Amino acid sequence: MLTRPLGRTGLKVSEIGFGAASFWGHPAFSEAEAHRLVHRALDLGLTLFDTGPAYSRGRAEGRLGRALAGREASSLVIATKAGTRFEGGRVRRDMSLSAIEASLEESLRRLGLDVLPLVHLHGPAAEELTPDFVGGLERLRRRGLFQSLGVNSFNPEVIDAALAHPQIDTVMVDINVLRPARVGLAARAAAAGKGVLAGMPLAMGHTAPRAWRNLGFRDAWYLARALKNHRADMAAGRRFRFLHGRADITGAQAALAWTLGVPGVSAAIVGTTRVGHLEDCVAASGLALPSDLAARIAAAQAQD
Ligand SMILES: NC(=O)c1ccc[n+]([C@@H]2O[C@H](COP(=O)([O-])OP(=O)(O)OC[C@H]3O[C@@H](n4cnc5c(N)ncnc54)[C@H](OP(=O)(O)O)[C@@H]3O)[C@@H](O)[C@H]2O)c1
Incomplete structure (x- = not known):
């Protein structure tokens, strides 16, 4: 597994990271299976794990902490979120410094860590990123709650606002074949010295042909979520079906090779x-995107 520097944080991360979120944290997905995945990821050399207190209806972060218990975690970059929590059956957003401080303390406890290597503000508004607010976060850093600070948003205006703050070290953005406009955003972020992490690099699986019959619970769950929240991506994904079914590279590897080829992306x-x-x-690490496939991706993106 290749590693890359994460901007100017001084951290190095495996170029493939593991997202502890979504169905992985669902109660219908067994704790043992969830742990098995994390342990396999560790054995394969992954050093970057991303989670959040609101992920999987509040269950993912604690599950990741339990999966990592007893494993050597000092060289891992465990990234979590702040500014959202799951409460009363829904995700609640609170970007106040007091809520963030309480959230960080809870995350430390759930993850079993003394300090959080990396924390992303989970979907702040651009206007919330004031010098006062960022200065307050700096005080929490000095308190020893976290090492590196980032912003996770899929809104380019928010990311651009984050780039103006030297105290913000990283950004996490959705970077996949369906989002060619992110190439410029990642370049701006990298030029500002930020580490860039790509979330949703497989476009949530929307480029792959989908079976509509005889789905198990997990795939029915993925499909229901896509129909509820991501219909535009489901439709756009059809233009990229050609990624799948090749002999030389799998669809997921092609998608990852494209994302990892975006200048500035660390993982x-x-x-x-x-x-x-x-x-x-994991086998996508170090894999070059075949040139004919890169050209077809560019052509499909130009149809947008
Ligand atoms: N989605 C968001 O809104 C969001 C926001 C912020 C951060 N992130 C971070 O980004 C991470 C990844 O995002 P994501 O899970 O939403 O999307 P993703 O990684 O783009 O796609 C996940 C989907 O791809 C499938 N998949 C994974 N590997 C595959 C393979 N080799 N071949 C075929 N299908 C494969 C998964 O199904 P299986 O379970 O069957 O493998 C799942 O349905 C999150 O876990 C989180 O840490 C996401």
Whole structure:
């Protein structure tokens, strides 16, 4: 597994990261299976794990902490979020410094860490990123709650606002074949010295052909979420079906090779609940995107 520097944080991360979120944290997905994936990821050399207190209806972060218990974690970059929590059956957003401080303390406890290597503000508004607010976060850093600070948003205005703050070290953005406009955003972030992490690098699986019949619970869950929240991406993904079914590279590897080829990107954080899929993704590390495939991706992106 290749590693890359994460901007100017001084951290190095495996270029494939593991997303502890989504169905991985769902109660219908067994604790043992979830742990098995994390342990396999560690054995394959992944050093970057991303989670959040609001992920998987509040269950993912604690599950990641339990999965990592007893494993050597000092060289891992465990990234979590602040500014959201799951409460009363829904995700609640609170970007106040007091809520963030309480959230960081809870995350430390759930993850079993003395200090959080990396924390992303989870979807702040651009206007919330004031010098006062960022200065307050700096005080929390000095208190020893976290080492590096980032912003996770899929809104380019928010990311651009974050770039103006020297105290913000990293950004996490959705970077995948369906989002060619992110190439410029990643370049701006890298030029500002920020580490860039790509979330949703597989476009949530929307480029792959989908079976509509005889789905198990997990795939029905993925499909229901896509129909509820991501219909535009499902439609756009059809233009990229050609990624799949090649002999030389799998669809997931092609998607990851594209994302990892975006200048400035330090790592692609994949979500998976299948060991075979994890191994397939890991094999994308160091893989060059075949030039004919790169040209077809560019042509499909130009149709947008
Ligand atoms: N989505 C967001 O809104 C968001 C926001 C911020 C950060 N992130 C971070 O980004 C991470 C990844 O995002 P994501 O899980 O939403 O999307 P993703 O990684 O782009 O796609 C996940 C989907 O791809 C499938 N998959 C994984 N590996 C595969 C393979 N080798 N072949 C075929 N299918 C494969 C997974 O199904 P299986 O379970 O069957 O493998 C799942 O359905 C998150 O875990 C989180 O840490 C996401």
